[in-house]
Amino acid sequence: MSVDLFATPEHALFRTTVRKFVEEELAPRAREFDAMGKIDKSLYRRMGELGMLGLRYDPKWGGAGLDWSYSAAMFEEVVRCDNAGVTMGISVHTDMATPSLHEFGSDELKQRFLVPSIKGEMVSAIAVTEPDAGSDVSAIKTRAVRDGDTWVINGSKMYITNTATADWLCLLAVTDPEAGYGGFSQIIVPTDSPGFSYQLLDKIGNWGSDTGLLFFEDVRVPVANTIGDIGRGFQQQMMQFQDERLVGCVSANAGAEALWEKTRRYCEERIVFKRPLSKMQVTQFKFVEMLTQIAAAKELTYACVRKRVRGEDATKEISMAKLFSGRMCRYVADECIQLHGGFGYMKESAAGRAFVDTRLISIGGGADEVMIHYLAKMLGF
């Protein structure tokens, strides 16, 4: 199914490179990264050397100049690192915090922040959500006030991935409270700026990523750090969310497929009432039902990828895919934990981890209800 998307020898070679990196350098340390709450920053340099961090970006800035099919192929491999938090941290850097900079940033900003980010010398984070505003992005309050050529930033951001790892933030701030949707700007804030601080948060899942609460107290950055035009931040962030959601779908689907395979192997070996669990018809039915849902989610996601490869808007399809993949991977995790019995409830079990990790997909980057709300609007209701 959908082999056409990944049909070239270049795709195969790229997958082999990523798979080797994941199998040799990420997967063996999966539980260590859980304990650290993040990965070694040096691994970003390694990913930079392998060309993994700027796949769709212009070669002028060090990118590979490829299309979304390569991003999809990459994350189908990265999820095999057996650590959803690690996958999330990497995807925040490649597909959630840097797309706006590549698309709208000035050459000077790209030179200072995008080039080192593609090399893996810098890591980024996306800072949109606030303690009092998540689903309704327009309700954010973090304020950037202009003082000559400088923005003075005050406020806070909540649940930000890559908090302790990031060298810079793609911050969404209010720059003109009177201007409605024209009153927001995306601003690059280096995390070594005086007045910036953070506090890490304790999550129920995705342990291999560092999520935190950020504070901005009179943080001063040049107005030249604005990505694109002042006042266009809301619209640019809505576009950036499309990449975020699509990479989330790819990862969710591939994670569910990997869990399905692991659970099948487990059920083939686990003896219950004198025969393998996989020999029971009810178990086989579960596997077939799950794989059907996984295949449907993948095809819907690939339809989005194809549209993006053709340079078409895929907002409607991506919203549907995010809704569907989020629900699908939660259902698969729930079935797989059940098939594992007591072992599924242990932290060392992939099913147990998936049970908490997948719960995020229907919340982060726009909750299910937000997707449905957008879709209803797009459908003219």
Ligand SMILES: Cc1cc2nc3c(=O)[nH]c(=O)nc-3n(C[C@H](O)[C@H](O)[C@H](O)COP(=O)(O)OP(=O)(O)OC[C@H]3O[C@@H](n4cnc5c(N)ncnc54)[C@H](O)[C@@H]3O)c2cc1C
């Ligand atoms: C582990 C983790 C990592 C994250 N990483 C980042 C990050 O890197 N950067 C970042 O900016 N944010 C990040 N987030 C934040 C995430 O995007 C928000 O949590 C999410 O958008 C929901 O916002 P909220 O938590 O404020 O929930 P709220 O906005 O308070 O919504 C609560 C619930 O209300 C319901 N709801 C919302 N809108 C509607 C509606 N229109 N109709 C009916 N019901 C509705 C939904 O069920 C929703 O879950 C992360 C969150 C988590 C948990």
